[in-house]
Amino acid sequence: MQRDYTNEILELIRRTSSSLPKDVEERLRASIEKEEPGSAARGALETILKNVELARANSTPICQDTGTPIFYVHYPEGMSTRKLREQIRAAMAEATKRSYMRPNAVDAIYDKNTGNNLGGDDFPYIHFEEVDADQPLVIELMLKGGGCENVGRQYSLPDNSLGAGRDLAGVRKVVLDAVQKAQGQGCAPGILGVSIGGDRGSSYIKSKEVLFSEIGARNPDPKIAELEERLTKEANELGIGPMGFGGKTTVLDTKITGMHRLPASYFVSVSYMCWAYRRRKMTVKGEEVKYD
Amino acid sequence: MREIPIPISDEVIRSLHAGDPVLLSGVMMTGRDAVHKWMHDTFIKKTRQPQGNDLRVYEEIKKILDHGVLYHCGPVVSGLDTKEYKFVAAGPTTSIREEPYQADVMRHFNIKGVIGKGGMGAKTLQGCVDTPGVYFHAIGGAAAFLAQTVQKVLGVYKLEEFGVPEAMWVIEVKNFPVVVTMDAHGVSQHSTLDERSRKVLDELLAQPY
Numbered sequence: 081m082q083r084d085y086t087n088e089i090l091e092l093i094r095r096t097s098s099s100l101p102k103d104v105e106e107r108l109r110a111s112i113e114k115e116e117p118g119s120a121a122r123g124a125l126e127t128i129l130k131n132v133e134l135a136r137a138n139s140t141p142i143c144q145d146t147g148t149p150i151f152y153v154h155y156p157e158g159m160s161t162r163k164l165r166e167q168i169r170a171a172m173a174e175a176t177k178r179s180y181m182r183p184n185a186v187d188a189i190y191d192k193n194t195g196n197n198l199g200g201d202d203f204p205y206i207h208f209e210e211v212d213a214d215q216p217l218v219i220e221l222m223l224k225g226g227g228c229e230n231v232g233r234q235y236s237l238p239d240n241s242l243g244a245g246r247d248l249a250g251v252r253k254v255v256l257d258a259v260q261k262a263q264g265q266g267c268a269p270g271i272l273g274v275s276i277g278g279d280r281g282s283s284y285i286k287s288k289e290v291l292f293s294e295i296g297a298r299n300p301d302p303k304i305a306e307l308e309e310r311l312t313k314e315a316n317e318l319g320i321g322p323m324g325f326g327g328k329t330t331v332l333d334t335k336i337t338g339m340h341r342l343p344a345s346y347f348v349s350v351s352y353m354c355w356a357y358r359r360r361k362m363t364v365k366g367e368e369v370k371y372d
Numbered sequence: 373m374r375e376i377p378i379p380i381s382d383e384v385i386r387s388l389h390a391g392d393p394v395l396l397s398g399v400m401m402t403g404r405d406a407v408h409k410w411m412h413d414t415f416i417k418k419t420r421q422p423q424g425n426d427l428r429v430y431e432e433i434k435k436i437l438d439h440g441v442l443y444h445c446g447p448v449v450s451g452l453d454t455k456e457y458k459f460v461a462a463g464p465t466t467s468i469r470e471e472p473y474q475a476d477v478m479r480h481f482n483i484k485g486v487i488g489k490g491g492m493g494a495k496t497l498q499g500c501v502d503t504p505g506v507y508f509h510a511i512g513g514a515a516a517f518l519a520q521t522v523q524k525v526l527g528v529y530k531l532e533e534f535g536v537p538e539a540m541w542v543i544e545v546k547n548f549p550v551v552v553t554m555d556a557h558g559v560s561q562h563s564t565l566d567e568r569s570r571k572v573l574d575e576l577l578a579q580p581y
């Protein structure tokens with residue numbers, strides 16, 4: 081009999097929604113010092129950090145938009161994904177009842193909120209990945225806010241209006257354009273997930289997948305790592321600032337990944353993650369469940 | 373920081389300028405996509421017949437919104453079973469989605485302040501000048517902190533029909549922090565920053581890789 085993980089997943093959801101990961105909090109804290117004392121930018125960052133502490137202490141959502149729940153499940157060979165899916169869905173409904181999650185699943189055709197964060201087969205979004213039988217079960221969860229999702233962009237290169245060709249120089253141009261167009265609307269300071277290649281669908285999915293890695297984790301390819309650093313630096317020169325109040329902190333980090341593409345296509349997808357960068361992981365090894 | 377009680381007079385509104393941080397206290401109402409569309413279609417453009425309790429709700433919210441404040445917020449609310457409502461999370465949502473409706477809604481209900489995030493466009497800016505009113509920018513995502521400024525939930529309209537995040541919640545707040553980013557003099561901090569950042573972008577794009 082496969083163990084029932086519903087309660088453990090519920091705890092994963094609670095932690096994800098109410099407790100911002102340390103690496104994100106530290107990066108936000110470091111940004112305060114860069115903003116002028118008394119500025120709206122600094123005030124915004126200070127309020128954000130007070131909010132982070134309050135949410136953690138009270139187990140309440142960091143942001144009222146508890147976002148699209150995106151689960152990545154790495155399950156050992158032989159485990160039933162059908163059961164895991166049921167347990168994730170049961171945990172999601174319970175988390176909604178307990179106000180860890182806001183009811184966020186709205187039928188797009190009939191405009192009706194299901195009230196429990198369960199809608200069709202795709203809400204919550206669950207991706208399964210099989211690992212060896214002796215490996216632990218790992219469930220990762222990201223909550224992706226709607227405001228920042230709306231400022232995400234996809235470009236088909238070449239983009240003549242930006243003078244962006246099919247190379248890294250072109251990628252740099254369109255990513256900076258995406259940040260400029262987003263202004264503060266994605267709840268800046270944001271984190272950029274960028275994917276190069278793929279088709280329209282796979283490209284967007286990858287641009288979210290890279291956001292599961294920690295702040296400061298660089299792409300192993302030095303060429304891409306350099307572009308990641310450069311984009312963060314240049315995006316901050318735009319002066320958009322927290323909430324678009326103006327200031328030095330617009331983007332906290334950039335993560336880029338490459339895919340294969342058809343010779344005919346060259347997509348660049350930019351997923352913008354707001355400062356409420358909620359992602360957590362649970363690892364099950366035998367009886368032990370570890371959260372980080 | 374300047375403290376402003378709600379309801380707000382035209383005089384106070386005209387004294388506010390883009391960039392001013394203020395603290396709001398008093399009664400306000402939440403409203404987002406479903407509410408704006410409902411107000412606009414049913415009572416302003418009248419392309420949809422009033423149904424159910426529409427007319428009664430309309431009469432009641434008119435009183436709340438006159439010289440009042442409308443907050444673009446989809447809260448997380450506890451106590452739904454017992455009706456002892458409490459705001460658990462109450463940050464602003466993206467305002468630009470209401471751009472097609474906002475100016476008309478402001479003028480129709482004589483709304484003095486719209487709170488949200490991300491700013492709004494030229495139509496709403498004109499609405500701010502006409503009404504007169506202002507756009508207040510709240511700290512996006514600071515939901516737990518902002519929920520603490522909600523002293524009391526006074527009531528809710530269209531909860532069944534629109535669902536929790538989209539319903540009209542009437543709340544009493546104390547020292548709710550915002551920044552004026554669009555004022556009644558036609559100044560939008562959002563356009564200023566948009567232009568400024570576009571210039572920087574052009575310079576960056578001109579640099580070699």
Ligand code: SF4
Pocket residue numbers: 143144145146147224225226227228229266267354355356463464465466512513514
């Ligand atoms: S973009 Fe993020 S921080 Fe802003 S309202 Fe949405 S979820 Fe919250």
